[in-house]
Structure formats: C-alpha cells, structure tokens
Amino acid sequence: MTVANKLAPAxxxxxMHDQLGAAYGPQYWWxxxxxxEVILGAYLTQNTAWKAVERSLANLRAAGALSLEGLRKLPVxxxxxxxxxxxxxxxxxSALKAFVAMLDEEFxxxxxxxxxxxxxxxxxxxxxxxxxxxxxADAILLYALGHAVPVADEYLRRIAERHKLLxxxxxxxxxxxLADLTRRAFAADPPASHAPLFNxxxxxxxAVGKAHCGRAPRCEGCPLVLxxxxxxxAR
DNA sequence: CGCCAGGCCGTGT
DNA sequence: ACACGGCATGGC
Numbered sequence: 001m002t003v004a005n006k007l008a009p010a011x012x013x014x015x016m017h018d019q020l021g022a023a024y025g026p027q028y029w030w031x032x033x034x035x036x037e038v039i040l041g042a043y044l045t046q047n048t049a050w051k052a053v054e055r056s057l058a059n060l061r062a063a064g065a066l067s068l069e070g071l072r073k074l075p076v077x078x079x080x081x082x083x084x085x086x087x088x089x090x091x092x093x094s095a096l097k098a099f100v101a102m103l104d105e106e107f108x109x110x111x112x113x114x115x116x117x118x119x120x121x122x123x124x125x126x127x128x129x130x131x132x133x134x135x136x137a138d139a140i141l142l143y144a145l146g147h148a149v150p151v152a153d154e155y156l157r158r159i160a161e162r163h164k165l166l167x168x169x170x171x172x173x174x175x176x177x178l179a180d181l182t183r184r185a186f187a188a189d190p191p192a193s194h195a196p197l198f199n200x201x202x203x204x205x206x207a208v209g210k211a212h213c214g215r216a217p218r219c220e221g222c223p224l225v226l227x228x229x230x231x232x233x234a235r
Numbered sequence: 236c237g238c239c240a241g242g243c244c245g246t247g248t
Numbered sequence: 249a250c251a252c253g254g255c256a257t258g259g260c
Contacts, residue, residue, distance in 0.1 A: 041241090042241090045240085045241050046240095046241080046242040047239095047240060047241085047242045047243080048240055048241080048242085048256090048257080048258095049240040049241085049257090049259070050240085050241065051240090051258080051259065052240080052257065052258060052259080053241090055257095055258085084256085084257070085257065085258070086256090086257070086258090087240090087255080087256040088242090088254095088255050088256055088257085089255095089257080090255080090256090091243080091255065091256095130243090130244085131242090131243065131244085132242095132243080133242055133243050133244085134242090135241075135243090136242070139241080151241090153241050154240085154242080174250095202241085205241085209241075210240095210241080214239075215238085215239070215240095216238095
C-alpha cells in the first residue's frame with residue numbers, strides 16, 4: 001500500500017466535510033456552556049442517546065452539580081440517581097468521581113492546569129481513567145480542553161465503512177485508523193485551523209449520523225449522496 | 236414490543 | 249490481537 005493510494009480517501013473525506021457544512025451549516029459544538037459540562041456530557045453520552053443525556057444534565061443542574069465544586073461534594077449514590085436517565089449509571093457515576101479525584105490530586109482541581117499539559121501525555125492520562133476510552137478522551141481534549149485532536153465515533157466508522165474510505169487489507173477499521181484518516185483529511189489546511197476543523201467535522205459527522213447513519217442506513221436525502229456511487233459499487 | 240443510542244471494560248479464544 | 253457479552257435507560 002503506497003502513500004499515494006492512501007491519499008485519495010483523505011481527500012474524499014475532506015470534500016465530504018464541505019458537503020456536510022453546506023448542508024447543515026455551522027454546528028456551534030459542543031452543546032454545553034462550560035468545559036466541565038462538556039466533560040459531563042462526554043461521559044454520559046457513551047452509547048446513549050443525547051436526549052437522555054439532556055435529562056441527566058437537567059437533573060444535575062437542578063441539584064447544583066453542573067460545576068466541579070457541585071459534583072465534588074455530591075455523594076456517589078446521589079450522583080447515580082441524578083444521571084440514571086442516561087443509563088450505565090453505576091459505571092458513569094464512579095467514572096466521573098474518578099475524574100474529579102484525578103483533577104484534585106494531580107492538577108489542584110483546576111481544569112486550566114489540566115488543559116496546560118502536553119497533548120500526548122494528557123491523552124494518556126485520560127485514557128488511564130476508568131470509563132474513558134479513545135472517543136471520550138478525544139472529545140474532552142478537543143471540546144473541553146482546546147487541544148487539536150480529531151474525534152472519531154461510530155457514525156464516522158460507518159461512513160468510512162460504507163464509503164469504503166479504509167482499505168480492509170491494511171488493517172481493520174478501528175479507532176486510531178479513523179483518527180489518522182481525519183488528520184490526513186485536514187493536513188493541507190493551515191495548522192491553526194485544525195482545532196476548529198476537527199471541532200466542526202465531528203459535529204457534522206454526528207449531524208449526518210443521527211439523520212442517516214443508523215445501524216440500518218437511511219441514505220435518502222443524505223448530503224453525502226454525491227459519494228454514494230462508491231457504496232453502490234461495493235454492494 | 237423490539238431495536239437502538241455521540242462507548243468502555245473484562246474475559247475468552 | 250480480536251470477538252463478544254455486560255452494562256441500563258428511555259425514545260421511537
């Protein structure tokens with residue numbers, strides 16, 4: 001597999017970004033008011049509909065626990081009850097407590113101090129936390145801490161699969177392959193624009209994903225329809 | 236009613 | 249290295 005062969009899918013993905021932007025417009029992501037709310041949402045939305053996450057966030061807001069201080073003094077049992085609507089609540093409650101404990105013990109309870117750490121080591125530290133995998137870590141890095149990292153998700157995986165953006169012969173479609181593909185898609189853009197592009201791209205991925213990229217694809221009216229011949233050829 | 240959602244983790248091969 | 253089941257709720 002030559003480098004030239006791997007370039008085309010990245011360019012196609014870059015064009016898909018423009019198509020999605022034209023169709024959906026600016027997304028203004030992440031849907032949250034503070035970095036800490038982003039982090040809460042990133043945990044809560046794991047394999048969970050955002051609608052359910054909103055109910056949990058509303059519960060937390062009513063309990064005054066949308067802030068770091070608020071969550072810190074909340075007993076884990078109470079936290080479980082408040083986030084119950086978004087599912088997996090025992091895991092997510094203890095995972096959120098572990099995040100706060102890490103922040104307090106290693107960064108003086110400061111998100112700014114956390115954000116100041118180098119991207120690579122910070123990502124590793126996040127991945128070491130319970131309940132934090134690559135997508136959650138990258139969502140926190142990009143949307144809460146302002147680091148220029150791509151975020152891959154199940155929708156992007158399906159897009160890559162259905163549009164044949166990744167060659168099965170050079171590896172299965174796993175998270176890092178999707179992230180690398182996204183990085184290559186925007187590699188020719190000015191470095192300073194990478195963070196906002198990654199931001200917008202993932203938001204657009206979710207927008208199109210919710211509408212068209214379910215387990216059963218609903219390609220009718222999909223903005224990526226211009227690329228659909230790749231899918232048709234494959235079927 | 237059954238399927239599914241903006242994953243992650245432990246276990247078994 | 250991968251596959252697979254468990255985790256849990258609520259919307260549609």
